[in-house]
Amino acid sequence: MLQYTIRRLLLIIPTMFFVALITFALAHSAPGSPFEKNENRPLPQATIDRLNRLYNIDKPMPEQFVLFLGNAIRLDFGPSLTHDRAVTDIIGQGFPVSAQLGVQALLLSLAIALPLGVVSALKQNTVIDYGSLFFATVGYTIPSFVIAIFAIYIFAVNLRMLPIIGWGDIRHMILPTVILALGPAAVLTRITRASMLEAIRQDYVRTARSKGLREQVVIVTHVMKNAMIPVATIVGPVTAGLITGSFIIEQLFSVPGVGRLYVTSILGRDYPVIMATTLLYAFLIMIANITVDIVYGILDPRIKVGK
């Protein structure tokens, strides 16, 4: 187990290297310098040269990449090209906002999905079951930015109950959190239900019942405990989904997090910010996946993760 964990953690290094290489190559394949944006008021050539020198853009590509890597290891991504601040600073400011939004959404989705999935499995083929399946299908199918559009129309434009944009007090957080949570909640409900149904039919459950355990004990200690294992594994991909979902939601609701920063840096071709945010996202997703795999191994000793 320990060996497996160490190996997985070490594998982060080459993976991050290739993620950096791919992003770097793509970002630098875009034609033109980032300083030639305004066609009506072109910068003098001397200024462009100086800026290129300042940002190391005049050096050959491999050298630039090595310089970039050397700095990135020390978490120094240089200054942003559009904001007059260090990239690390900007991300450091946005990250707590995104993390708060993400954690809130994850907790909310678990709070919706687990009870809903368990109840609908226990009451299979009843109105409750069909209702939760309907919720799961709709939440899983309709993309979050479309749901966000409907929600903004109903709650902000028509009913004028909630503000559309901004971040600060709790009224700002309701719509983004709920909408971000819907997709993961739907996926988790489907998994929980299916895995509960699978567990209920196992022989050890029949054994537990036949030896006269109370139904509550059977459900909680025998069915639910085993049914949660597949649910735990899906939390990794769900977290990844929350991260990608967040930049559309943050953009829509003008939440000042890393997601919106990512979108604006893409639109403004702010390469240092693009590089740093991409690496951050890739790192978070790898950590989420590794954590889940390890937890999976602990939850279910039959799984030989080391192989």
Added chain:
Amino acid sequence: MATITTSAAQQRSIEANLLTRKQRSLWQDAWWRLRRNKAAMLGLGIIALTAFLAIFAQVIAPYDPTAQDTKANNMDPFWVNSIYHSSKYVLGSDELGRDILSRLIWSTRISLIVGLVPTAIVFSIGVTLGLVAGYVGGWLDNLLMRFTDIIYAFPDLLFVIIIMATLRSTWLGDLMGGLVLIFVALAVVNWVGLARLVRGQVLSLKEKEFIEAARATGVPTKRILIRHLFPNALAPVIVSLAFAIPGAMLAESVLSFLGIGIRPPTATWGVMINEGFTVFSQSPWPVLLPAVCISIVMLAFTFLGDGLRDALDPRMKI
């Protein structure tokens, strides 16, 4: 236990029945199961209608989707109780006075192309590499697995967005108003998942007796791959493609909505939402109507995909 022993006459009739009953292949069986699934059939119907609209957009759409009517912009759809109506535009017009109905109809064409072309590329690359890597193994398999590890560290959409954003102003990004770049981006990101799926299938299939038998009787590797492994690995591939098509359509919408997808004035649902969003609170319909269209098409594909999965592989869950 007299009930168990069947009489000779009964036995004969059972045998006769077995002989006369038409043999059904796996695919006929699956189709029969799919046809009994009402939601899947509804989904298929909606998809067929969308395809019909896409193919005959030129004939069906009442107006040119990019023609601007400056005298009748921001008209409301017919059911809205306001003074801004135009008898010409049933679903109203947008800020530039373009007919929303025509734009919605023309959008189906882009959606369909974006759904089908990258998926076809993903299918051919993913299946070929998955089959070979799974069956032959060795360095190719190792390379594939390491490569997929890297791609998996990127969230799909993140990778697509980076490709779109960085290559948008190159010659590739200009081809067909950004359409070709979307094909490339989606294909690059998505073939990996399919290759991994096919590889997994092949790994479990190649230990089965029928493959061993084929190998023992001297069937060439290429023929084993195409005639024996491919058809047996096809069912989960079809299911995954049924979800890949709407996935690609959705990616186009998200990219166009963010402003890095299809270039305006081409009509797509994502572009329509992007253009209408700035004046959303004053005139919501240019945004709401394409949002409704996306929802309907996505639901249709989920119904069909779920139905296909149930029909093709009853063991698969969720």
